[in-house]
Amino acid sequence: MGDKKSGSSTLPGADIELQKEFEQQQLATICGYTQHMQQPEPSSLGVEGGARLLSRADWGARMPKSVEHFEGPAPYVIIHHSYMPAACFSTPDCMKSMRDMQDFHQLERGWNDIGYSFGIGGDGMIYTGRGFNVIGAHAPKYNDKSVGIVLIGDWRTELPPKQMLDAARNLIAFGVFKGYIDPAYKLLGHKQVRETECPGGRLFQEISTWPHFNNGIRFNATTEQPPQGQALPVVPKV
Numbered sequence: 001m002g003d004k005k006s007g008s009s010t011l012p013g014a015d016i017e018l019q020k021e022f023e024q025q026q027l028a029t030i031c032g033y034t035q036h037m038q039q040p041e042p043s044s045l046g047v048e049g050g051a052r053l054l055s056r057a058d059w060g061a062r063m064p065k066s067v068e069h070f071e072g073p074a075p076y077v078i079i080h081h082s083y084m085p086a087a088c089f090s091t092p093d094c095m096k097s098m099r100d101m102q103d104f105h106q107l108e109r110g111w112n113d114i115g116y117s118f119g120i121g122g123d124g125m126i127y128t129g130r131g132f133n134v135i136g137a138h139a140p141k142y143n144d145k146s147v148g149i150v151l152i153g154d155w156r157t158e159l160p161p162k163q164m165l166d167a168a169r170n171l172i173a174f175g176v177f178k179g180y181i182d183p184a185y186k187l188l189g190h191k192q193v194r195e196t197e198c199p200g201g202r203l204f205q206e207i208s209t210w211p212h213f214n215n216g217i218r219f220n221a222t223t224e225q226p227p228q229g230q231a232l233p234v235v236p237k238v
């Protein structure tokens, strides 16, 4: 839903009101996130860590073409790797990776915005993508009921650094704490819902040890066809 391919890759100036509303809403929620991320409450977040959540403005995001929300706490959290771009370890590099992914999704694929809800860098920072409660374009059938988190890099054989894993877990805990994620959420790797290697074998092995990982959902390639125009197949951007 949403994110239909369009012939034009130019960004419309049309929905000014929507854009303003989105900016204000993002601003309000980001202020909240940042405050909590800087002063984590160990009892409620449950995960130690100094992860900070950076806003779209921080990484130089373009405006989304449009924004569609979904109601209620998300019952699923879906983990991805980017494959490309490769892992980044400095904040300027990770910001560029976010811009590259947005370019690819928005300009080349014609989606509304970067497909993911959030990105995590090797710098241990959390980068706002579409944000919570916004319909994503990262996992068919789950885009309107999940938080899609991409760990930037290729995690087929290497494990992401500890600060990345901590940031991802911190973000999930924070989402639950703030009511964006259902406390009984199910954690999935992308490959459980479509035919893909994502999030990479090593990262998948890691998240399968995390709380709420759900082994019961598996993609069945013989009965499910990948839908059009959704999710990111593991194809390098050359």
Ligand SMILES: [Zn+2]
Pocket (backbone or CB within 6 Å): 079, 080, 081, 138, 190, 196, 198, 199, 232
């Ligand atoms: Zn993926």
